Amino acid sequence: MDIARNPAVTEENTQLADAPPEPKQPPLIRREDYQPFPWLVPQIAMKFDLGLEATRVVSTLTVARNGNAHHSPTIRLNGDGLELVSVTVDGEPVTDWSMDEGDLILPLSGDAHEIEIATEIDPAANTQLMGLYASNGMLCTQCEAEGFRRITFFPDRPDVLSTYTVRMSGSKEQFPILLCNGNKVAEGEGENGTHWAEWHDPWPKPSYLFALVAGDLVANSGTFTTCGGREVELNVWVREADLARTDHAVESLRKSMQWDEEVFGREYDLDLYNIVAVSDFNMGAMENKGLNVFNTKYVLADPDTATDADFDAVEGVIAHEYFHNWSGNRVTCRDWFQLSLKEGFTVLRDQLFSQDMQGEAVKRIEDVRILRSAQFPEDSGPLAHPIRPDSFREISNFYTATVYNKGAEVIRMMRTMAGPEKFRAGTDLYFDRHDGEAATCEDFIKAIEDGAGLDLKQFRLWYSQAGTPKVGVGMEHSGGTVTLRLTQHVPDTPGQSNKQPMQIPLKLALFDRDSGEHDGEKLVVLDKAEDTFTFDGFAKPPVLSINRGFSAPVTIERSLASEDLVFLAARDDDSFARYEAMQELVVGHIVAAAGDGLNEAGREAGRAAIREALGAILTDESLDDSMRGELMMLPSQTYLMEQMLVADPGRIHAEREGLKAFLGEALKSEFHALYDRVEKVPYDGEGARGARKVKTQVLVYAAASDPDKASELAAHQYAKADNMTDRQGALMVLAGLHTAARTDKLIDFYRRYQGNELVIDKWFSLQAISLHPNAIEHVKALRDHEDFTMRNPNRVRALYMAFAGNPQAFHAETGEGYRMIADLILELDPINAQTAARFVPSLGRWRRIEPVRAALMRQELERIAAAPNLSRDTYEQVSRSLG
């Protein structure tokens, strides 16, 4: 209600009511409120006069009324913290403009106009790392999702597509390299030691794909000839000192381009592809058209400084951003609710690529592990949302494992149901039908339906219903027939209850107990709350292997006898199912032991079954070591906590450590024999990656069962390591032990790599995630280390994300871990809100933790909520977590 016009509010009682105003809630934006923008902006020309502390931007927008939209007498141009220097329309200065929450509103009477706007910004003062900012003396941009409005006034939304022409000028000494989207069309020298370059991007794009980089950079260059004969120049731009670590990135880019032609029929569409590595970056990387900007973490790699996992991550992220050129850029999103249209699909594409590069079995297991540790907790907590959300206050909060990773799983299910060839026909149709458009998830589903010949009517529920479905499995056997009884239930999530049954594709196999064989994999599709499926020709009850390859992102609820799990862990021919059987065996045991408790006999029986299964894994000569390494890994504490309605982190941790110690001792000679074998494999030797994985896994068990021996082995592994995988693995184990070698090697590591940002990040992380009983004290000391800074997101994450993921430290009974994360959020929020808000979910899990800790967690969330001037990002996450 408008107070001024309410007669009941007199002068007197307005004063009485003069209590501090309720902090204003950032508005809720709803998917169903989507309206097309009333104006088109077919072209924009920009001029940048570059300076670290002051950059002048002049942009010229060609605008025309959007035919079918309603007649609007104004145009709203988004802005965020911008200083308006001048504005003209059709060459005439405008005076009757107005501002609304940072947006510029201009009167426009005709059907077509030219708007010229000058703004001035201070990149060096931009600590949010959104818009144009300075990093190590260079200038770069990050515009997704809403950063462009921090550069100039513009309809900063993904359904407004424009062609960009950009001219930039600046000091030749400070910024010898000037880059933008598309192709360089002209360059020259200016006055006073300046130079300039003009770039043109022929492909219309939304503002979030704009990028500009200016700095002192060198390139590792290569070429790629496309299937259509286009010769593309490839450059990976870095600081001179980093050049030696860029070969893997260039090679990964070439492989990605080749693969996308072969597997998805997608050809690159410019003569130039630039990648720039930046130290200060909020996320992994950004797919700006023709000019990707990357976190250095996903570009730089060599054997001395990067682990095998780091090499894979570089390859995967380079592929991801490259694949966006079609799934994201050529076909973009209508609005940010459609984010999974580009992200879910592109994650699936990068996963399939990595499967082809690195081997399908292990990659699938890794991807499921990520989904379960990052996405399942979202789905079962206060921040649960569908892969296509219905509302948000701050879009940055929706770059989640749900939108990305569950989004990929949902599209993978379509592929499973269609088969790869028909799925390809669907994606071809999608790209063809929507090229040059801003599309919706619905457009994607429709194209797959039409192209692959599927009926996805019910399947669409995966886009609207949040929560991980639970699938109950029962099996009966009689008269040669097996009857499989499947049920499903989609749990309630905030704002959603009484959900409908989904379409769930499940791959399964029925194993003969004696021969260990099965009669072929089958695909059943569960689409009712309850259904039965029968299979004939079974003289004896078979062993059921279900959700093979993790064909659906669900939780399977079944109670298999532990001898059946041991059977599957040893013999299943589906690698994922084999891994899964091993996980289930351990999860069942730890949950029982840490929950209602097991008596001694129960604990012994549980441990004996796990010992038998792990023993078989350690000695199976037909298994490759990469897969062996996966099978040796115990389920993470996060995943274990996720299995319990209310978890006691202390008890789970104790049970898990106790089990490790038991296994390390019980299988001592098997572990030793294995270590002796893999230790001898040279860095480049046959199966060397697997050998390195197994090596550190053995140390992990030894650390629990025989810390002195483990310290000795790890110190030795560290000292003779000729690569980062072995060195980091050894140091990780040492960091958790209370021995002299721990201090020695931590000092050595720091000295050896001082000045190498990415490796020093590892040094911070290893100490913050360590099993050491004093991890909290270590983190506090590291906070005061001269290399710690709140300004660099990689460094903040290295210390504090690692710490928030360290169950025994973060969940310390005193609540000190919670307090430290809350303090961090409050201190970081004004500097970098996007990064600060990403720490909130760790505290938001309070409902699923035992009551004493839950109260302490809630208390910290309330303390954050009470702070004045919270960012939209943190406000939204905290209020949803308390709500």
Ligand code: TRP
């Ligand atoms: N589109 C990017 C990707 O997934 C994500 C991204 C990079 C991003 N930087 C960001 C999202 C900053 C939000 C804010 O490849």
Ligand code: ZN
């Ligand atoms: Zn992406």
